[in-house]
Amino acid sequence: MAVAPPSPIANFDSRLQLLIEAVVDYAIFVLDPGGHVASWNRGAQKLKGWTRDEIVGRHFSVFYPPEAVATGWPQEELRRAARDGRFEDEGWRVRKDGSRFWANVVITALREPDTGELSGFAKVTRDLSERRRHEEALRASEEAFRLLVNGIADHGIFMLDAEGNVRSWNRGAELIHGYTGSEIMGRHFGIFFSSQDRAAGKPERELALARADGRFEDEGWRVRKDGSRFWGRVLVTPIHGSSGQLAGYAKVTQDLSVQRKIADLERSTRRMNEFLAMLAHELRNPLAPIRNAVTIMQKLDEQLPAPVQRMRDVIDRQLTQMTRLVDDLLDVSRLTTGKIKLRCEPVDMSEVVARSVETVRPLIEGRAHALSVEVPPGPHPVHGDPTRLAQVLQNLLVNAAKYTAEGGRITVTLRRPEGSIEVSVADNGRGIAPEELEHMFELFAQGATGLSPTATDTGLGVGLALARTLVQMHGGSMSAHSEGVGKGATFGFRLPLAPVRPSASA
Known part of the structure; x- marks a missing residue:
């Protein structure tokens, strides 16, 4: 009796079962209508950790975290699959050892072909943990980049679409331009230009040049929300998609208004210094x-009538004053250009005091001031330029003589505080208002309070500024003190004490 060959359907079912069993990258298994595992392939064992004998007959909710089981989510999946014929989801699932993985699941309802009765479910599970890690890393990177860009406050960084409309907006852009993100999003970036620039087509030209050259960089005036202008540096870069099409533009704006003002001030200062130097040299010639x-x-003193002698003495005094002003101008010019050089050597400050007093004595005596010099005995050594130190003290003495009424009192004092030498010049003249004290050493500063200046009180307001700078170049400091208007003033400077070198005989 011949044996009948297997039917084609039986062969197909057998091969399908072998195919399902051979798949190791997907968990493919069947659930009965109640959700209990009825079949189990090698991929399911590899993915979830249970063998066929361990899992068949158990409810598939064992693959879900406790919180999902508590909300009835496994039964909800089966309900939706039975209702719609298919259900797909992504979420956390649990292995046999308790570890979790991110899974993509597809549940398909199985029905009897003749009656349509639900006979169970086919479930396919795929491990997407690696993909999720990559996505999480990408999201974290994008978030970090977003926070970085948004945290930059001194650069406006934003995106434009292909037509030039704003698509993103960082904190720096808000601070520079004045618009919040909700106010500017979707508006054309031409709003940052003046009406004249917009009429001339400058915004469109920026984008065209960026497309043509791969980037566009420029400096110029831009307009804030409140209508004020600022000097900005802009960089526009075109952004292309994966297929090469233009996706938009990245734009970076930096407010350089402060830097521009500083540059303008530097140019103005340089021109002023050049003018002062030229003026001083031109004045020295006559x-x-x-x-x-x-x-x-x-030299012809006895041959000149008395009125001529008096006029000669006036000319002499005014010429001395003029010469001193010109010398101060030259020194200011040298200071600002860094051309003053100190010729330092061991210096006895008592000699500097004596020489300075003798130089200024004619001015002091001409105004009938009582002069007192208090210098303790012994050498008072510093390391410095004797000519420049004498110039400092002479400036203080001239300043005291100028701003003290005739018949006043001037006192020069040398002291030896610990590790330093201090020289001060005190007077009982017009004094200084408290609010003016901190400005006394500024260039071209002159006190506005006190007595009206006389002819010999004129000056440029550079002497004290020059004196302080020279003292600082010696490593010292200068100070000013006054009890107020009409109560006199004291100016002093302090220098580091230099060690006394032993003599050859010693």
């Missing part, structure tokens, strides 16, 4: 022959 004429007239 002073030389006037000084020669006065010197000749002084």
Whole structure:
């Protein structure tokens, strides 16, 4: 009796079962209508950790975290699959050892072909943990980049679409331009330009040049929300998609208004210094022959009538004042250009005091001031430039003589605080208002309070500024003190004490 060959359907079912069993990257198994595992392939064992003998007959809710089981989510999945014929989801699932993995699941309702009765469910599970890790890392990177860009406050960084409309907006852009994100989003970036620039097509030209050259960089005036202008540096870069099509533009804006003002001030200061140097040199030329004429007239003292002698002495005093002003101008010019050089050597400050007093004595005596000099005995050594130190003290003495009424009192004092030497010049003159004290050493600063200046009180307001700078170049400091208007003033400077070198005989 011949044996009948297997039916084609039986062969197909057998091969399908072998195929399902051979798949190891997907968990493929069947559930009965109540959700109990009825079949189990090798991929399911590899993914979830249970063997066929361990899992068949158990409810599939064992694959879900406790919180999902508590909400009835496994039964909800079966209900939706039975209702719609298919259900797909992604979420956390649990292995046999308790570890979790991110899974994609597809549940398909199985029905009897003749009656349509539900006979169970086919479930396919795929492990997407690696993909999720990549996605999480990408999201974290994008979030970190977003926070970084948004945290930049001194650069406006934002995106434009292909037509130039704003699509993103960081904190720096808000601070620079004045618009919040909700106010500017979707508006054309031409709003940042003046009406003249918009009429000239400058916004469109920026984008066209960026497309043509791969980037566009420029500096110019831009407009804030309140209508004020700022000097900005902009960089526009086109952004292309994966297929090469233009997706939009990245734009970076930096407010350089402060830097521009500083540059303008530097140029103005440089021009002023050049003018001062030229003015001082030009003024020195006519002073030389006037000084020669006065010197000749002084030699003819007995031959000149008394009125001429008085006029000669006036010219001499004013010429001395003019020469000092010109020298101050030259020194200011040298200071601002860094051309003053100190010729330092061991210096006894008592000698500097004596020389300075003798130089200024004619001015002091001419105003009938009582002068007192208090210098303790012994050497008072510093390391410095004797000429420049004498210039500092002479400036203080001239300042005291100028701003003290005739018949006043001036006191020069040298002290030896610990590790330093201090020289001060005190007077009982017009004094200084408290609000002016901190400005006394600024260039071209002159006190506005006190007595009206006389002819000999005129000046440029550079002497104290020059004196303080020279003292600082010696590593020292300068101070000013006054009890107020009409109560006199004290100016002093302190220098580091230099060690006394032993003499050869010692």
